[in-house]
Amino acid sequence: xxxxxxxxxxxxxxxxxxxxxxxxxxxxxxxxxxxxxxxxxxxxxxxxxxxxxxxxxxxxxxxxxxxxxxxxxxxxxxxxxxxxxxxxxxxxxxxxxxxxxxxxxxxxxxxxxxxxxxxxxxxxxxxxxxxxxxxxxxxxxxxxxxxxxxxxxxxxxxxxxxxxxxxxxxxxxxxxxxxxxxxxxxxxxxxxxxxxxxxxxxxxxxxxxxxxxxxxxxxxxxxxxxxxxxxxxxxxxxxxxxxxxxxxxxxxxxxxxxxxxxxxxxxxxxxxxxxxxxxxxxxxxxxxxxxxxxxxxxxxxxxxxxxxxxxxxxxxxxxxxxxxxxxxxxxxxxxxxxxxxx
Numbered sequence: 001x002x003x004x005x006x007x008x009x010x011x012x013x014x015x016x017x018x019x020x021x022x023x024x025x026x027x028x029x030x031x032x033x034x035x036x037x038x039x040x041x042x043x044x045x046x047x048x049x050x051x052x053x054x055x056x057x058x059x060x061x062x063x064x065x066x067x068x069x070x071x072x073x074x075x076x077x078x079x080x081x082x083x084x085x086x087x088x089x090x091x092x093x094x095x096x097x098x099x100x101x102x103x104x105x106x107x108x109x110x111x112x113x114x115x116x117x118x119x120x121x122x123x124x125x126x127x128x129x130x131x132x133x134x135x136x137x138x139x140x141x142x143x144x145x146x147x148x149x150x151x152x153x154x155x156x157x158x159x160x161x162x163x164x165x166x167x168x169x170x171x172x173x174x175x176x177x178x179x180x181x182x183x184x185x186x187x188x189x190x191x192x193x194x195x196x197x198x199x200x201x202x203x204x205x206x207x208x209x210x211x212x213x214x215x216x217x218x219x220x221x222x223x224x225x226x227x228x229x230x231x232x233x234x235x236x237x238x239x240x241x242x243x244x245x246x247x248x249x250x251x252x253x254x255x256x257x258x259x260x261x262x263x264x265x266x267x268x269x270x271x272x273x274x275x276x277x278x279x280x281x282x283x284x285x286x287x288x289x290x291x292x293x294x295x296x297x298x299x300x301x302x303x304x305x306x307x308x309x310x311x312x313x314x315x316x317x318x319x320x321x322x323x324x325x326x327x328x329x330x331x332x333x334x335x336x337x338x339x340x341x342x
Contacts, residue, residue, distance in 0.1 A: 067319065068105035068270065068298065068330035069098065069337075070138065070181075079335035081110055086120045095131050097338070101316070101331070107179040107227075109138040114164040114175075121164065122173035129172035136227060137161050140181030145204040153208075154215050162220050177225040177267075178216070182208060185231060195238050195248030202234060202247060202258060209265040225267040229300070232271045232285040235259070235292070259292035268296035270330045277308050279321050300330035303337050312340040 074080025084090040085108075098106065106128060114121045114137070125135040137160060144153045157178065165174040184190065184201040193201075209226065216224055235255060236245025249255040262269070273285045282299055290297055299322060301315055302308075309315050315337070319329040331337060 066104035066328070067102045068107060068300075068328075069101070069103050070330070070333040071106050071108045072138075072333055072335060073109050073111055074335045077335050077339075079338040081108055085110065085113070085124045086117070091124060091127060094334070095127060095133070098133060098334075099131055102319075103331075104132060105134045105136060105330075106334075107136045107138040107181075107330075109140075110160075112160070114160040118164055118167060122168050125168075125174065126170070126172045134176040136177040136179040137175040138179045138181060140183070140229075142183055142186040144180075144182045145184050145201055145208050147204075147207075147211075150208070150211055154212070157212065157215065157221075158219075161224070162216075165224075166220055175224070177227050178212070178221075179227045179229075180209070180212065180266075181229045183229065183231070195246055197248075198246060199248040199250070199254075206258060206261050206265070209262065213265040226265060227268040227270070228262075228266045229270045229272060232273050232289070235288040256292050259289065260294065263294035266295055268298065269293060270298045270300045272302070272332075273299045274302045274304065275308050277314070277318070279318065279325065282318070282322060283325065283327065296328065298328040298330050300332055302332040303340060305340055312337060 071081050071084075073082045075082050077083065078090070079094070084094050110121055128135045139153070139156060139160070141149070141153070143149045161175055161178055168174050182205060184198075184205055190198070190201075209228065213226055216222060216226070233245060234247055236247065237243030237252065237255065238245050238248050241249060241252060247255075249258075269289075271286045271289055273282045276282045276285060282301075286297060286299055301318060303312070303315065305312055305315075309318075315331070319331065322329050
């Protein structure tokens with residue numbers, strides 16, 4: 001059900017690169033030049049060593065996974081979907097790499113290609129399916145939390161997901177889920193807003209998820225799951241409730257209800273536990289969410305080699321460490337990680 005609490009006045013969400021300790025530098029629009037990563041409201045020092053992050057099971061270690069990975073268009077990058085998808089050699093190489101990384105979910109951004117090149121995208125989805133990898137259509141724009149943008153968002157969902165899936169010749173060519181990367185904290189005016197307004201924007205975010213779920217259920221997408229990306233610090237309580245967070249939750253009950261409402265619409269969430277390099281801090285960053293969010297919870301790691309991580313191997317080693325403790329891991333992102341490898 002949509003949240004019934006009155007949301008504050010909707011503000012225009014100007015799109016610009018985010019900055020500041022509580023702002024995620026995520027891609028601004030799914031059909032813009034995709035790429036980037038998120039931040040958190042805190043960081044930690046230290047790093048975790050490792051020897052063979054790129055583990056395929058042949059060195060006596062467990063085979064990794066199941067993992068997810070974001071695949072952005074990244075125009076001009078040979079590892080972005082703009083370059084890979086449609087090139088048989090590049091497609092085969094990417095799928096081999098995904099299998100080596102233990103990836104079973106790809107969150108793929110393709111711009112308008114499901115409309116303009118449906119056969120190419122259908123073939124790509126079928127190849128992923130044959131490799132045991134789910135293909136989720138990735139859409140995202142922080143402005144989508146505004147009801148003024150819902151018509152634009154739903155039109156893209158209709159064309160790129162519903163019409164595309166309806167037009168494929170076999171189920172393996174269809175998208176398996178809709179992955180929404182809608183991050184209100186990526187709006188350029190986020191840092192200048194009040195804690196109360198930020199709470200209002202999170203209410204709007206859940207209303208957006210409800211709108212999408214209702215639209216899918218009312219058309220041909222009732223069986224299509226929605227997944228999403230969220231910052232790990234949305235649960236932090238404000239000073240008025242004894243915390244140090246920047247979301248103006250009126251009460252603990254309001255915070256808890258928000259995560260319960262989220263679970264009614266969104267089947268799985270990738271919580272972006274960035275700028276943390278130990279398993280204790282990463283798992284701790286989602287401890288509250290694990291108790292409140294009823295869907296599938298995943299922790300995501302990003303490619304901050306030189307700051308959070310000393311080497312790319314540390315990222316894969318940490319993924320395995322987290323999986324050994326029962327966590328489900330996502331990696332950001334395919335092109336960024338490939339650029340760090342020999």
